[in-house]
Amino acid sequence: MLQALLLSRELARWRAAGRRARLWWRDDDARLPTPALERLLAHALAFDAPLTLAVIPDGDRAQLAERLSSVRGVRVVQHGADHINRSPGGGAFEFPPERKAGEIAAALRDGWTRLAPLPGALKLFTPPWNAIHPDLIGALANEGYVGWSAWAEVSPKATPPRIDTHLDLLRWNPAPRFRGKARLASQLRRQLARRRKAGAWDAPIGLLTHHLDHDEAAWKWLAGLMRTVRRHPVLAWSDLGDLLSEARPAT
Numbered sequence: 001m002l003q004a005l006l007l008s009r010e011l012a013r014w015r016a017a018g019r020r021a022r023l024w025w026r027d028d029d030a031r032l033p034t035p036a037l038e039r040l041l042a043h044a045l046a047f048d049a050p051l052t053l054a055v056i057p058d059g060d061r062a063q064l065a066e067r068l069s070s071v072r073g074v075r076v077v078q079h080g081a082d083h084i085n086r087s088p089g090g091g092a093f094e095f096p097p098e099r100k101a102g103e104i105a106a107a108l109r110d111g112w113t114r115l116a117p118l119p120g121a122l123k124l125f126t127p128p129w130n131a132i133h134p135d136l137i138g139a140l141a142n143e144g145y146v147g148w149s150a151w152a153e154v155s156p157k158a159t160p161p162r163i164d165t166h167l168d169l170l171r172w173n174p175a176p177r178f179r180g181k182a183r184l185a186s187q188l189r190r191q192l193a194r195r196r197k198a199g200a201w202d203a204p205i206g207l208l209t210h211h212l213d214h215d216e217a218a219w220k221w222l223a224g225l226m227r228t229v230r231r232h233p234v235l236a237w238s239d240l241g242d243l244l245s246e247a248r249p250a251t
């Protein structure tokens with residue numbers, strides 16, 4: 001209750017300033033049509049929320065392409081190359097430190113070849129586990145990616161442009177589960193306050209979901225958020241393509 005109250009006070013400050021917060025939505029780990037993916041798409045369509053699907057390109061994605069061919073307004077971006085964790089110990093990453101720039105570029109290219117034919121495909125990369133190899137950004141630039149997306153930065157200056165996520169619907173340890181209403185309210189409030197204090201009103205706030213791992217509480221909160229945003233004077237969805245075209249330097 002306290003967190004919800006504090007969040008509504010922060011939203012009131014935005015309203016008083018005549019500002020709108022720009023939310024965007026990224027969902028990770030799709031490969032194929034599944035009942036969970038259907039549920040996710042139903043949320044996006046019912047509430048007209050622009051959804052970005054971060055798809056793992058480790059195999060033929062023709063079935064997903066077929067499913068998405070009848071859905072409007074969904075973006076498809078690239079989530080990793082094969083999404084295999086090659087960390088020998090703590091942390092998680094698919095490109096080990098010793099992996100060479102040329103090998104990374106080849107893996108990116110191979111993955112993108114499978115995703116490019118999908119409806120709504122946008123050549124943007126999201127590293128699994130937000131693990132950023134030192135040669136990743138250079139490889140993305142060389143391979144012609146229009147952007148990339150990881151975690152937590154508010155107004156990053158990067159080439160290609162970086163548009164991050166900030167609110168994770170799930171907690172991960174020891175097993176995925178809903179993060180909790182109070183925690184999410186608190187995190188949204190902190191993201192809003194940070195932008196207000198920095199005058200970065202337009203800096204997007206990214207919601208990160210993982211449809212294959214949602215429990216019922218997570219689905220319920222997501223539907224509640226969709227209902228709230230639909231009517232809210234301050235909260236509004238933004239499309240990733242629009243955010244990217246603003247982030248791209250003018251030529």
Ligand SMILES: [Zn+2]
Pocket residue numbers: 028029079083128129
């Ligand atoms: Zn992932």
